[in-house]
Amino acid sequence: MSGDRARIDYALRLGDDALVLGQRLGEWCGHAPMLEVDLGLANIALDLIGQAQHFLAHAGALEGHGRDADKLAFRRDVLDFKNCLLVEQPNGDFAQTIARQALFSTWHELMLQRLQGSSDTAIAAVAQKAVKEVAYHASFAREWVVRLGDGTAESRQRMVDGLDWMWRFVDELFAMDLVDQAMAEAGVGVDKSTLRPEWDHLIDAMLAEATLERPAPRRGVMGGREGRHSEHLGHMLSEMQFLQRAYPDAVW
Amino acid sequence: MTIPLRQQVFEVLKDVPDPEIPAVSVVDLGIVRGVDEQAPAVRITPTYTGCPATLAIEAAIRVALDQAGLQGVGIETELTPPWTTDWISDEGREKLRAYGIAPPPKGEGRGSLKAEAAAECPRCGSTNTEELSRFGSTPCKALWRCKSCAEPFDRFKCH
Numbered sequence: 001m002s003g004d005r006a007r008i009d010y011a012l013r014l015g016d017d018a019l020v021l022g023q024r025l026g027e028w029c030g031h032a033p034m035l036e037v038d039l040g041l042a043n044i045a046l047d048l049i050g051q052a053q054h055f056l057a058h059a060g061a062l063e064g065h066g067r068d069a070d071k072l073a074f075r076r077d078v079l080d081f082k083n084c085l086l087v088e089q090p091n092g093d094f095a096q097t098i099a100r101q102a103l104f105s106t107w108h109e110l111m112l113q114r115l116q117g118s119s120d121t122a123i124a125a126v127a128q129k130a131v132k133e134v135a136y137h138a139s140f141a142r143e144w145v146v147r148l149g150d151g152t153a154e155s156r157q158r159m160v161d162g163l164d165w166m167w168r169f170v171d172e173l174f175a176m177d178l179v180d181q182a183m184a185e186a187g188v189g190v191d192k193s194t195l196r197p198e199w200d201h202l203i204d205a206m207l208a209e210a211t212l213e214r215p216a217p218r219r220g221v222m223g224g225r226e227g228r229h230s231e232h233l234g235h236m237l238s239e240m241q242f243l244q245r246a247y248p249d250a251v252w
Numbered sequence: 253m254t255i256p257l258r259q260q261v262f263e264v265l266k267d268v269p270d271p272e273i274p275a276v277s278v279v280d281l282g283i284v285r286g287v288d289e290q291a292p293a294v295r296i297t298p299t300y301t302g303c304p305a306t307l308a309i310e311a312a313i314r315v316a317l318d319q320a321g322l323q324g325v326g327i328e329t330e331l332t333p334p335w336t337t338d339w340i341s342d343e344g345r346e347k348l349r350a351y352g353i354a355p356p357p358k359g360e361g362r363g364s365l366k367a368e369a370a371a372e373c374p375r376c377g378s379t380n381t382e383e384l385s386r387f388g389s390t391p392c393k394a395l396w397r398c399k400s401c402a403e404p405f406d407r408f409k410c411h
């Protein structure tokens with residue numbers, strides 16, 4: 001694989017994780033259980049979509065075919081999306097959304113901490129800005145896991161179910177393929193497998209505070225990084241991309 | 253005698269309000285980094301990655317420059333070094349307080365989230381306050397409540 005292609009893919013993966021999760025969280029706007037939570041989820045979505053704009057713009061510039069962040073977001077088909085499977089999972093109830101967020105943001109913060117030192121100056125610049133925002137996302141989500149887990153019988157059961165649903169998508173966060181290896185060796189990316197002990201530690205501490213058990217081990221599902229997605233992503237894109245597909249090049 | 257370009261640009265931009273907090277200007281907030289006299293261009297930086305005001309700010313700066321006869325001055329966005337609340341000027345902090353938003357203390361920009369000291373109520377000055385929500389009406393603000401005067405208020409998030 002050429003270094004150029006790997007670097008474009010790497011920027012797309014970072015951008016697509018943020019874009020897809022940002023869009024998912026946007027679905028909560030006006031529907032969250034409390035006003036404060038509604039604002040919180042919308043703010044997290046905005047941060048993520050802002051990050052996606054930077055990463056996708058970088059990917060488009062590296063590619064050199066004149067595709068900007070909007071073109072990459074609205075004109076790619078589902079098979080060309082490189083996000084991990086976790087972020088595209090449906091919102092479910094609030095507990096399921098929080099489970100997804102806690103698992104992802106905890107990983108995301110560790111990733112961005114390392115990416116601040118990326119030899120790719122564009123990636124490093126976005127990471128340096130985003131890492132502080134994502135620290136808020138991670139603590140917001142983990143605090144809610146504790147509140148729901150150590151809450152009423154119903155909130156606890158929902159939290160257990162939410163974590164159980166999302167758990168099979170965790171291994172993919174730490175998997176290293178050829179793109180990841182090439183980028184880690186080039187100093188652009190991160191050896192994600194080395195993040196696992198710290199992630200486990202943070203998640204175990206959260207679960208202990210929430211008086212919850214770790215979900216039963218499941219065989220990890222993977223494929224998002226290569227464009228093999230769950231059915232859910234196509235449905236999400238059909239709504240997100242509708243306008244640009246129906247009215248190509250429409251602008252505000 | 254000609255006025256240096258840098259001075260002309262700052263003179264114009266100090267009156268361009270932030271679209272979400274019109275009490276402070278884009279210069280007060282530290283969004284305007286400097287002027288590249290060669291390009292020529294004004295260098296600006298976004299406050300928060302996902303701040304929806306970023307485009308509106310750029311548009312407002314463009315209009316202000318054009319109206320001042322500085323059509324030839326471009327706008328360049330730079331991300332590094334990342335903006336922190338330490339870039340807000342002392343004058344900007346006072347304007348925020350007067351507007352009812354608790355300004356972030358200086359030097360705390362790089363502190364940890366948990367270490368945030370209690371905010372000072374912008375109405376009565378009490379520090380007997382509590383955070384209601386870390387996410388407020390805009391990406392840059394958290395929602396707080398004063399336990400002395402019982403009023404809610406926004407706090408500019410330390411960043």
Ligand SMILES: [Zn+2]
Nearest residue numbers: 373376398401
């Ligand atoms: Zn007060």
